[in-house]
Amino acid sequence: MSGMTASVRLQAPPHLNVEVAASTIRLRQVLPDEYGTGAPGEWLRKAAIGVSDGLYVTGQVIAYNGSQATLRTLRGEFHCRTADLVEVSPVLCFLTGKQQLRTADMTVEELVEQNTGILDRLLGTTQRGSRSIPRVLAGYMPARQQPQPTDTIEWINALSGVETTVGVRHAVDYVHFTDGNRRLTASVRDTIGDRFDADPRFAGDQTESPTNDDVTDQADLEELLASIGGKVAHTLTPLTPRPAPPASTNASGAQDNHAKILAAVADDP
Numbered sequence: 001m002s003g004m005t006a007s008v009r010l011q012a013p014p015h016l017n018v019e020v021a022a023s024t025i026r027l028r029q030v031l032p033d034e035y036g037t038g039a040p041g042e043w044l045r046k047a048a049i050g051v052s053d054g055l056y057v058t059g060q061v062i063a064y065n066g067s068q069a070t071l072r073t074l075r076g077e078f079h080c081r082t083a084d085l086v087e088v089s090p091v092l093c094f095l096t097g098k099q100q101l102r103t104a105d106m107t108v109e110e111l112v113e114q115n116t117g118i119l120d121r122l123l124g125t126t127q128r129g130s131r132s133i134p135r136v137l138a139g140y141m142p143a144r145q146q147p148q149p150t151d152t153i154e155w156i157n158a159l160s161g162v163e164t165t166v167g168v169r170h171a172v173d174y175v176h177f178t179d180g181n182r183r184l185t186a187s188v189r190d191t192i193g194d195r196f197d198a199d200p201r202f203a204g205d206q207t208e209s210p211t212n213d214d215v216t217d218q219a220d221l222e223e224l225l226a227s228i229g230g231k232v233a234h235t236l237t238p239l240t241p242r243p244a245p246p247a248s249t250n251a252s253g254a255q256d257n258h259a260k261i262l263a264a265v266a267d268d269p
Contacts, residue, residue: 043069043082045158047090049111050080056101056111059093061085062156073097074151074168088115090196091122093153094171095133099141114140122172123180131176133168155197170199 005019043061050057050071057080059073069082074097086108092115101111121136123129130136137146149169156163174192177184184192193200 043085045156045161047088047093049086049088049108050078051084051103052078052080054103056099056103056106058088058096058099060090060153060156072153074147074153075100086112089119089175090155091171091175092118094147094151094166094168095122095137096141097153098145098147098151100145101141122176129176129180129182131172133172136172152202157197164197164199165202166197166199167201170201171196 004022006022007017007019042064044064046061047059048061048069048071050059050069052071057071057073057075057078059071059078061069062072062077063070064082067082069080069085071078071080073093095118096115106114118136118140120126121130133146133149134143147168149167149172151168152165154163155166170192174196176182177188177192178196191200193203
């Protein structure tokens with residue numbers, strides 16, 4: 001924010017930076033007391049443990065409205081109370097995402113202690129680290145609940161909002177070598193890539209495919225922003241390559257997208 005204007009990045013496509021009136025931003029800012037009582041977005045895109053139908057679930061928060069959250073896990077999506085959420089390391093979404101543990105059988109504190117032991121085996125904090133999934137999880141959960149190396153999750157980058165396919169094998173290897181401070185040879189680097197959410201096996205995949213709702217005409221966008229006193233700033237390059245969007249032949253799609261953009265910068269909470 002600088003003077004009378006502020007630069008804001010649109011989380012929804014077309015992922016542009018826009019400059020809007022500073023007064024608009026002030027109307028939408030989250031106050032300190034709001035944050036402490038569950039401000040919008042406090043849990044969004046974080047890795048967490050939740051409770052659904054008496055079972056612990058571990059995944060990424062993909063939707064959040066203050067009192068309820070939706071977690072995406074290896075077993076699907078689950079609705080949980082935000083009051084029950086406990087933040088965890090993202091790699092645990094891949095290692096324990098299939099675990100079916102009843103809350104009646106283990107307290108949250110005991111589950112956190114179990115997860116600490118799993119991470120210790122993976123990273124080698126107090127013992128020799130291992131990237132073998134069965135070895136890391138042995139004694140913590142039955143084999144039938146352990147993930148397969150080929151299992152995947154559609155993971156959302158916490159900063160960009162871009163969704164990518166990430167496999168269990170990649171997530172485990174990346175954390176084992178990178179967070180475990182192990183020597184990275186060229187071959188290992190080629191295998192694990194440069195980011196946790198950039199699995200080289202799916203480098204060509206585009207999971208956040210453009211739709212008619214995502215396609216907007218630049219002239220219409222500028223006209224929309226002008227109507228609210230804003231203008232387009234420089235375009236941010238997504239963290240993963242995005243294919244050129246198909247030409248839209250649906251007029252209502254453009255209107256829907258305008259509504260999304262307007263909602264991103266409007267002064268409604």
